[in-house]
Amino acid sequence: MEYKGLAVGNTIKSLRIKKNVFVFELAYRAKISQSHVYQLEEGSNKMSIDLLYRLMDALDTDANTILGIKEKDExxxxxxxxxxxxxxxxxxxxxxxxxxxxxxx
Incomplete structure (x- = not known):
């Protein structure tokens, strides 16, 4: 499986907007800088497993949603x-x- 940064970034941005969370709020909740949020959303920066968990908490979602992984039968x-x-x-x-x-x- 290949990490698709731009697709993951678009998902993070979409979730953030859908949940009415500003960049500075997501940065605060995930304990990263605002520029790091922008880099993730642009797909120019990969995330660690630790950051994935913090984003899951910050966006109240699961890893599969953030990473764009579908269930096999979905x-x-x-x-x-x-x-x-x-x-x-x-x-x-x-x-x-x-x-x-x-x-x-």
């Missing part, structure tokens, strides 16, 4: 959508778009 939503017959896919797409339009207003 199938992504995109993969499952590809398996649908075209008519059902079209119907679900229309429903999704109507839902999104309703939320945006």
């Amino acid at each position: 199938v992504s939503v995109d993969e499952r959508l590809k398996e649908l017959n075209p008519k059902i896919k079209e119907t679900l797409t229309e429903l999704f778009l109507k839902t999104i339009d309703g939320v945006e207003k």
